[in-house]
Amino acid sequence: MSCVFCKIVNHELPSYKVYEDDLVLAFLDINPVSKGHTLIIPKKHFENIFDIDEKTLERIAKVSKIIAIKIKENLDDVLGINVFQSNGKTAEQEIMHYHMHIIPRRKNDNFKITNCFKSLKLEDNQFNIILNKIRI
Secondary structure (H helix, E strand, C coil): CCCCCHHHHCCCCCCCCCCCCCEEEEEEEECCCCCEEEEECCCCCHHHHCCHHHHHHHHHHHHHHHHHHHHHHHHHCCEEEEEEECHHHHCCCCCCCCCCEEEEEEECCCCCCCCHCCCCCCCCHHHHHHHHHHEE
């Protein structure tokens, strides 16, 4: 398999391991946007959120909180944390193996998430159409 994350799980590529258990692996991103940028992946290959099982997804969520707290408490000047992940090429997923980013944020770090939140202007009827299609 040519998946870089699977190669890390299988010890075919090195990593700076932060955490590991039977379902997930967390390691420092080798192309970090800030010091401490960590990736959390399932050990089993899942392409994205649409095919990952709930047990593994829950574990990743729990581990993300543990790592976020550890980063905030132990790395210098960390004032906040971004936790995010992308699903599919259109969503700018670059490695087609589910992964969660934990990005430490510091004052004046120049990393801007807000650039991706350009608001659409929708009418009430448009909101209601969407709501009726996705409401659980």
